[in-house]
Every structure is written in structure tokens, then in C-alpha cells.
Amino acid sequence: MSFVHSLQSEWLKQRKSLASWMVLLGAFFTPAVIIVARLLHGEGLPALYAADGFWTLLWRNSWESAAIFFLPMGGILATTLMTQLEYKNNAWKLVHVLPLSLATLYFSKLAIILLTLARFFLLFNVGIYLSAVIPALLVSGVPYPKGPIPFTRFLGENLLFFVDCLPIVALQYLISLRSRNFLVPIGFGFLLWVGTLAALSWRWNFLIPYAYTMIDYLRAGNSSKVATPLVDIHLMAGGYFLLFTVAGYWLFSTQKEKG
Amino acid sequence: MHCIEVGGLVHRYGEDTVLGGIDLQVPRGSIYGFLGPNGAGKTTTLRLMLGLLRKQQGSIRVFGRSFDEHRLEILRKVGALIESPSLYDHLTAVENLELLQRVHQCPRSRIQEVLALVDLVGTGGKTTRQFSLGMKQRLSIAIALLHSPELLILDEPTNGLDPNGIIEMRELLKRLNREHGITILISSHLLAEIERLVTDVGIISRGTMRFQGTMSELKQRRHRALAVTVRTSDDGKALRLLTDQGLSVRAEEGQLVLPGAADGEVAAVNRCLVSSGLDVYELHVARNDLESIFMELIEGVA
Incomplete structure (x- = not known):
């Protein structure tokens, strides 16, 4: 029961935080850009909206920036910001004198970060739908998109992208819990992201824990920028997540000074 | 009956021994002044008592139970304020209390009660980022009191308060002790600040206890x-x-x-x-x- 109470507390804590606003902004950024672009080039819209495969094309366009940039960078920033709330507010000493076990403290915060990530996915999907519907409503002569939305396929891809993000969250969480200085986890995450971009065509790219959303997206488009991984990257992502989570908990529970 | 019993507490930071075998007993129902100059080892002792530092040597018993073995049970009955206030500065006073109320599962009405106790009822939608240091300190006391603890551990709670605030804090602590029977352990580096508040005193210097007894025993030395x-x-x-x-x-x-x-x-x-x-x-x-x-x-x- 104390885990549920701790979850509620963590949820309230981050509700009005910067990370929460950032997730909202990040989720609607790409859809907003798509809406603006389509409104500016309204003449080609009737043909586009009447074409087969409209939803698949929109899905691919929307995920390009998310998979390469927003998901990795958002994961780095949101996890760091949410974890650093205690350091920023000098509140670890408050948290550690609550009648909660160390496991409850560690996993409830991680659970809220994952929930926030899930919220990003939900809002992003809503944003993609709106980016299809709004131009049709505002530009005369543009019909509602042709063909049904491939829900099952999109849901499956959402799930796989979510799994691809897990190592980023777990490793950023581990580092953010260890470091008082906000710049350390941010700097580490940013460098690893840049390094991953440079190493996408490397045959061992699947060893880099921040690479999976990018590999997943580029591989589906048969891009020459990415080497085809030799293993199942979703399994790799799950494995890294487990490894970083367990290592993070061990480091958290054995630290000499708490707060 | 002692509320806190600390025996042979030793703590080292590397080669530096900051506590050289502290023995400390806080009687139940007392207001215990833990005095010593800056750097004497007061905060280290209090942090060890609350599990914020990993214990190296010695024993800590609270409410007659070992802290190591009954940490959660003990923390349910302890309110603490260690050094500077710990507040989420993007939240209001009520929101700060709300997130702790969820953990302690105390009645929601306690939030307004403790805010009234520290005179912070009217802060409304103001986030704690906009609070003065005195207001932050008072809100931290409210947080420590939220779950009606039996023991209050306060580390230099008057830091940053103006003279009027110090007097108000003193009166509040006396009232909590008198009316609610809360045992209070309060640290300070100024004897004058707490001599009219405490019933018992422990004096620490350079990591060792120099005196422990009732305030009247200390006063006897004056004569x-x-x-x-x-x-x-x-x-x-x-x-x-x-x-x-x-x-x-x-x-x-x-x-x-x-x-x-x-x-x-x-x-x-x-x-x-x-x-x-x-x-x-x-x-x-x-x-x-x-x-x-x-x-x-x-x-x-x-």
C-alpha cells in the first residue's frame, strides 16, 4: 500500500514541474509543425488526403523527429529533471526520513518517470491525429483522410518505441540519482546521443543503449544510414533496462550519505 | 524512560573522526537542547539518528527499539527538520503538505491545522519559491508536525528567523511539548537562544559530549x-x-x-x-x- 501512496506523492510532486511542461511541449511540437506546413501549402492537400496510405505516411513523417531527436533527448531531459527535483530543492533528507522503504522510494520515482514517458506517447499520438484532422477542417476542399487508421499496427509500434526508450530512462535515472550536479547527467546523455548518431552505421550499433529508437525508425525505412543490427534490439533494450535498473537500485540503497 | 538512547556513536569522514563515542539520552517528554559550536558534530549525530548517514559504530535506540531493525516503525512517529528547509519550490505550501499527507495517510484536515499552527494559512497560490526564509522555516516545522509525531528532531530551526520569529518558534515548541506531550530534540550553537526553552541539555564539542543533564544541573554550576x-x-x-x-x-x-x-x-x-x-x-x-x-x-x- 505504501508504494501506491508514494506513487501519488511523486505524481503530485512532478505535476507542475518543468519536466511536465516539457513533455507537453515536446509531444505537440512535431504535429504543430506539420499543421503549419500543411496550412502553408494548402494547394497540394486535396490530393494528399485522398491518397491511399495517408495515415502511414503521416505516421512516418511524425515519428522521424521523435525517434531521432525528441524521444532520446526528451528521455534524457525529463528523467534528469524529475530525478533532480530532490537535489534542486535540497529535499533528499526530507524524502529519506519518510516511513518508506528504499525500494519504495526508488521504484515509485522510476514508475512516475515511465508514466510520464507513457503520457508523452499518448499526447504525441493525439497530436498526430490532430495534425491530420485540423488542416482538413481549416482548408476548404480537403476531405477527411482516406482509409481507416491502422490502429493495431500503430499501437504495436508505439509499444516497441516505448521499449526502445527504456534503457535511456534507466541509465539517466541511475546517473541523476548519483550526481548532485544537473550538468553531469545532461552532459553524459547529450554526449551519448551525439555518439550514437555518429555510430548508427557501425555494425555493432546495437550495443549502444541510446540507439534503439533511431535504429528502429531508420531500419523500417530501409535507410542506408543505419547498419542492420545482428540481434533483436527490443530484447537488447529490455535487457539494458533491467541491468541499469538493478544497478541503479544497488547504488541507491548502498549509498553512505542520504540527503 | 528515554525516548532516544545513543551509545558509543563513532563517525569518521576518511581519517577525520567527527564523533568520538557519543553517549546521549533524551528523556521522554523533555525538550532536549543539543548544544555545541559549529562543526562540533551536532548535525552528524542527528543525521545518524535519522538514518541519513550510514552508522559506522555505536548503537541508536528510539522509543526503546533499535533504529537499524525498526527504521520504518520509528520514522512513522518522528518529525524532523535537518539544517536548511526542504521544500519543493514550484509548489505552494498546501501542495507541499499534500504530497506528504499522501505518504503519511493522515487526515486532510491536518494540512490546515499545521498551517494555522505556524501562521501560514493565508499564503494561497504563492509558491514556496516566493517565501521568505522565515516562512520556509515555519513551513518546514509544519511538515515535521503533519503526521502528529511523538518525537520532533530539529536541527538549528531558528536559523534565518528574526528575533520575533525566534520568540514565536520558542513559544510554539513549548506549547507542543506541554499540550501534546511531544518530545523535542533541538540543536543550537547558541545557549542563550534555547536556555529558556529546554528542560535537558547535552553539550558537545569536537565530537565528544562535555555535559549532559537537566537544565537545573547546568544552572547549579552558575552558583x-x-x-x-x-x-x-x-x-x-x-x-x-x-x-x-x-x-x-x-x-x-x-x-x-x-x-x-x-x-x-x-x-x-x-x-x-x-x-x-x-x-x-x-x-x-x-x-x-x-x-x-x-x-x-x-x-x-x-
Whole structure:
């Protein structure tokens, strides 16, 4: 029961935080850009909206920036910001004198970060739908998109992208819990992201824990920028997540000074 | 019955021993002043008591139970404020309390009760980022009181408060102790600040306890004379007379100085000098005040 109470507390804590606003902004950024672009080039819209495969094309366009940039960078920033709330507010000493076990403290915060990530996915999907519907409503002569939305396929891809993000969250969480200085986890995450971009065509790219959303997206488009991984990257992502989570908990529970 | 019992607490940071075997007992229902200069080891001791530092050596028992074995059970009954306030600055006072109310599962009405207790009811939608240090300190006390603890551990809670705030804090703590029976352990580096508040005192310096007892036991030391100074019409003759009486007298800066003596002995000195035909111009008994006792203790002067 104390885990549920701790979850509620963590949820309230981050509700009005910067990370929460950032997730909202990040989720609607790409859809907003798509809406603006389509409104500016309204003449080609009737043909586009009447074409087969409209939803698949929109899905691919929307995920390009998310998979390469927003998901990795958002994961780095949101996890760091949410974890650093205690350091920023000098509140670890408050948290550690609550009648909660160390496991409850560690996993409830991680659970809220994952929930926030899930919220990003939900809002992003809503944003993609709106980016299809709004131009049709505002530009005369543009019909509602042709063909049904491939829900099952999109849901499956959402799930796989979510799994691809897990190592980023777990490793950023581990580092953010260890470091008082906000710049350390941010700097580490940013460098690893840049390094991953440079190493996408490397045959061992699947060893880099921040690479999976990018590999997943580029591989589906048969891009020459990415080497085809030799293993199942979703399994790799799950494995890294487990490894970083367990290592993070061990480091958290054995630290000499708490707060 | 003791609320807190600490025995042989040793703590080292690398080669530096900051606590050299602390023994401390806080009686149940008391207000215990934990005094010592900055860097004496007060905060380290309190952090060890709350599990914020990993214990290296010694024992800590709270409510008669080992802290190591009953951490959660003990923390349910403890409210704490360690050093500077811990507040989420993007949230209001009510929101800060709300997120802790969820953990403690105390009635929601407690939020307004504790805010009223520290006079912060009217802060509305103001985030704690906009609070003064005094308001933050008071909100931290409210947080510590939210779950109606039996024991309150406060580390220098008056830091940053103005004189009026210090008086209000003192009155609040007295009331909590008197009306709710809360045991309070409060640390400070200023004796004057808490001498009118506490019932028991522990004095720590350089990682060792220099005194522990009731406030009245500490005050008893005040009545011992520190020194007696005498000035007469012939100090040379007076020196010989008093030395002949077996007293340890020395001439110093135009007067005679005797070690501390009881009231009867002081009267006997006066009689001896007058009966020998000397005029006594000045007979002064210098007594200890609490501050000088405190300074003696922390400087290790016996």
C-alpha cells in the first residue's frame, strides 16, 4: 500500500514541474509543425488526403523527429529533471526520513518517470491525429483522410518505441540519482546521443543503449544510414533496462550519505 | 524512560573522526537542547539518528527499539527538520503538505491545522519559491508536525528567523511539548537562544559530549564562584595575612586574587582583613554565567 501512496506523492510532486511542461511541449511540437506546413501549402492537400496510405505516411513523417531527436533527448531531459527535483530543492533528507522503504522510494520515482514517458506517447499520438484532422477542417476542399487508421499496427509500434526508450530512462535515472550536479547527467546523455548518431552505421550499433529508437525508425525505412543490427534490439533494450535498473537500485540503497 | 538512547556513536569522514563515542539520552517528554559550536558534530549525530548517514559504530535506540531493525516503525512517529528547509519550490505550501499527507495517510484536515499552527494559512497560490526564509522555516516545522509525531528532531530551526520569529518558534515548541506531550530534540550553537526553552541539555564539542543533564544541573554550576578579588589599603600586608591563613592568593594588576570560594569563606576573608586594621576598598565575587560555563565546557577548560 505504501508504494501506491508514494506513487501519488511523486505524481503530485512532478505535476507542475518543468519536466511536465516539457513533455507537453515536446509531444505537440512535431504535429504543430506539420499543421503549419500543411496550412502553408494548402494547394497540394486535396490530393494528399485522398491518397491511399495517408495515415502511414503521416505516421512516418511524425515519428522521424521523435525517434531521432525528441524521444532520446526528451528521455534524457525529463528523467534528469524529475530525478533532480530532490537535489534542486535540497529535499533528499526530507524524502529519506519518510516511513518508506528504499525500494519504495526508488521504484515509485522510476514508475512516475515511465508514466510520464507513457503520457508523452499518448499526447504525441493525439497530436498526430490532430495534425491530420485540423488542416482538413481549416482548408476548404480537403476531405477527411482516406482509409481507416491502422490502429493495431500503430499501437504495436508505439509499444516497441516505448521499449526502445527504456534503457535511456534507466541509465539517466541511475546517473541523476548519483550526481548532485544537473550538468553531469545532461552532459553524459547529450554526449551519448551525439555518439550514437555518429555510430548508427557501425555494425555493432546495437550495443549502444541510446540507439534503439533511431535504429528502429531508420531500419523500417530501409535507410542506408543505419547498419542492420545482428540481434533483436527490443530484447537488447529490455535487457539494458533491467541491468541499469538493478544497478541503479544497488547504488541507491548502498549509498553512505542520504540527503 | 528515554525516548532516544545513543551509545558509543563513532563517525569518521576518511581519517577525520567527527564523533568520538557519543553517549546521549533524551528523556521522554523533555525538550532536549543539543548544544555545541559549529562543526562540533551536532548535525552528524542527528543525521545518524535519522538514518541519513550510514552508522559506522555505536548503537541508536528510539522509543526503546533499535533504529537499524525498526527504521520504518520509528520514522512513522518522528518529525524532523535537518539544517536548511526542504521544500519543493514550484509548489505552494498546501501542495507541499499534500504530497506528504499522501505518504503519511493522515487526515486532510491536518494540512490546515499545521498551517494555522505556524501562521501560514493565508499564503494561497504563492509558491514556496516566493517565501521568505522565515516562512520556509515555519513551513518546514509544519511538515515535521503533519503526521502528529511523538518525537520532533530539529536541527538549528531558528536559523534565518528574526528575533520575533525566534520568540514565536520558542513559544510554539513549548506549547507542543506541554499540550501534546511531544518530545523535542533541538540543536543550537547558541545557549542563550534555547536556555529558556529546554528542560535537558547535552553539550558537545569536537565530537565528544562535555555535559549532559537537566537544565537545573547546568544552572547549579552558575552558583560556584569563579574568583574573588580584593583591594585594600595595604595589599602587601593583606597578601601575607591571607597566605598565613593557608589561602592561595596572588597579586595581579593592583589587586589580590583568590580562587573561587563559598559565601562563608568570603566573609571570613573580609573579617580577617578588617580585624587586622586594613581598610577593604573592594571585595568582588566573580560568578559564572551560563554562557561562560558553556564556553568552558566547549573549550575543554575544567
